[in-house]
Each structure stands twice: as C-alpha cells, then as structure tokens.
Amino acid sequence: MGDSWVLVDGAVAVDAGTVTEMLRARIAAGALESVLESAAGRTLFVVSNTERAMVMLLDHPGDPGEHATDPGAQEWSDGYVLANGQEDEYPDADTVPLHEGLRIVRGILTTGCPPSDASWTVDR
Numbered sequence: 001m002g003d004s005w006v007l008v009d010g011a012v013a014v015d016a017g018t019v020t021e022m023l024r025a026r027i028a029a030g031a032l033e034s035v036l037e038s039a040a041g042r043t044l045f046v047v048s049n050t051e052r053a054m055v056m057l058l059d060h061p062g063d064p065g066e067h068a069t070d071p072g073a074q075e076w077s078d079g080y081v082l083a084n085g086q087e088d089e090y091p092d093a094d095t096v097p098l099h100e101g102l103r104i105v106r107g108i109l110t111t112g113c114p115p116s117d118a119s120w121t122v123d124r
Contacts, residue, residue: 049079053101
C-alpha cells in the first residue's frame with residue numbers, strides 16, 4: 001500500500017485519487033514543477049513542459065534516485081521550468097508524455113512503486 005504524501009508547496013495532502021487533477025491544474029496555471037513528500041521521507045519530483053514530464057523518485061536526501069523513461073525517444077525537449085525560474089532541457093528518453101507521467105505518479109501514490117508496465121530506470 002502507498003504512503004501518505006503532501007505537496008511541499010503549501011503542505012497540501014495529496015492522494016492517488018486527486019493527484020492527476022491537482023498536477024494538471026498546477027501545470028495549467030504555470031506551476032510546471034511539483035514536489036511531493038511522503039511520510040516515510042521519500043520525495044517525488046514532477047517537472048513538465050506541458051507535453052512531457054520528468055518524474056523522479058528519491059528515497060532520501062542525496063539519493064541518486066530513479067526516474068521514468070521513454071526508451072525509444074531520441075529528441076530533446078525544453079521548457080521544463082523549475083520553481084526557481086530555471087528552464088531545463090532534457091532528453092526525451094529521460095522524460096515521458098504527460099499522461100504517462102501522471103499515470104506513473106498515481107501508481108506511486110497508490111502502491112509506493114511505479115506501475116509494473118512503466119519504463120523506469122534506477123540511477124543508484
């Protein structure tokens with residue numbers, strides 16, 4: 001079973017049933033970076049450019065973590081704006097289409113792990 005999670009920006013409780021709607025609303029409002037923390041100390045980063053998402057899960061501060069991937073993608077995308085205003089560019093192979101990223105986030109909040117059929121890379 002999944003852990004309890006809060007949106008760091010505002011300390012708002014988030015669950016699997018509301019996370020997709022909440023993240024879509026934040027992205028539509030221009031908040032392209034969202035950071036969720038679990039009661040167990042895990043951190044889930046979601047950064048979007050409105051079309052794709054970088055989804056990264058860390059077990060603790062300093063952890064290299066793990067992230068969602070799109071193994072066949074060969075292009076790069078920009079427009080990933082962080083909360084501090086920095087705009088990043090990532091290889092599409094290290095990001096996923098937004099709908100897939102939201103599905104993965106929902107799975108992590110539900111079970112503590114990405115869905116078994118999601119492409120996922122452990123960076124540890």
